[in-house]
Amino acid sequence: MSAITVLLVDDHLVVRSGLRALLGTQPDIAVVAEAASGEEALERLEQDAVAVVVMDLAMGAGMDGIEAIQRIRERNKGQAILVFTTYDSDADIVRAVDAGAMGYLLKDAAPDEIFAAIRGAVQGKSVMSAPVASRLFQQLRNPDEILTPREAELLSLLTQGLSNRELGQRLFISEATVKTHLAHIYAKLGVETRAAAIATAIRREGMR
Amino acid sequence: MSAITVLLVDDHLVVRSGLRALLGTQPDIAVVAEAASGEEALERLEQDAVAVVVMDLAMGAGMDGIEAIQRIRERNKGQAILVFTTYDSDADIVRAVDAGAMGYLLKDAAPDEIFAAIRGAVQGKSVMSAPVASRLFQQLRNPDEILTPREAELLSLLTQGLSNRELGQRLFISEATVKTHLAHIYAKLGVETRAAAIATAIRREGMR
């Protein structure tokens, strides 16, 4: 039996080394390539195919992890991709899964969990860290709390600290409409003021 | 010549493995212990002394890195401690240096930079990643922009989304005083609204 080939994508050298060392303990898993950015990952995949791509989401400059996942899936629909990141923000999880990630692991996951996720990914199984899964579940269970595209757009600008007037100008809508959207956003986020909405959004939705 | 003994403190197994692998390439540096939390780090140091402690700041539950640094320095004033973390937020840097860190490295630092920092730390030299140093410099250059302790306390609560009234109740001061502090905070942060202040604080001051 041949080993499962893996491409590591992470802008931190130490994380790549650590993963490589960790995965090296498993005879059926072989790290055959590394990339420090989304762009580099695409190049590597052009050269040699791998069974699983293990990818960090936050990646300094350039293409972020989500975009990299989309690009990879555009070229190769069947490519198995595992997200391996520090954060478990709601938005990141949803976007990553949406983009085509097969699994979502946190960097403090146990080694066995990581091995299992890689082995599962090649078989098309979806593996999630427990806290990640529970967040996803919550999203699905509460469709009322999912923001509409327009609301999400507004919230994103809101976290830049804009006033209602500025929001209206940016989005080419009246201030009245801005207030309507905000009221809906507050209700969905379970807050009562814009300050709390911003705090919640930045912390929980990963809008950095 | 005996090697420089190192204790790694990081809650992520992969990061510890990666650092261990990286440092293992240097004959004069020896990782002799690891810890996954601040508490564990203190225990390890009780057992065996090391030349340098390499510590992450963000550490899941329990004691955070800053607190761990303070505790270690309480017990052993001379202990060399290097911060090795993902973020370069102004507040973290100042607090870490204040707590007694000898150096501050980012996780995407080049290997040579990391080696140099460890060798420098045992000699009492202070080594910083370039972006970190420039931030520190900016802090020192603009004393007008440093928040007073009370202002920082208020800002921290502000980022929780509290109203002026709530802030007053929490801090046992009148709403008028809250407004005075806020005006000063806005001026120092260079913003005009509480929304922008929250956005700035969370993003730039690392108040997550």
Added chain:
DNA sequence: AGCCGTATCAGCCAAAAGGCTGAGAGACGG
């Protein structure tokens, strides 16, 4: 055709936030 979700807008009113000026009490260092 009828319903629902989404996006748009208006007007009214109360509450909150922000700008401005002024001021007293302690602490700390020169």
Added chain:
DNA sequence: CCGTCTCTCAGCCTTTTGGCTGATACGGCT
């Protein structure tokens, strides 16, 4: 002792925000 910093508070006025009610329009689904 004096100046400076910090923290505290007050009053006044304007702007912004938030709550409420109601309305129009478009697209998709049944």
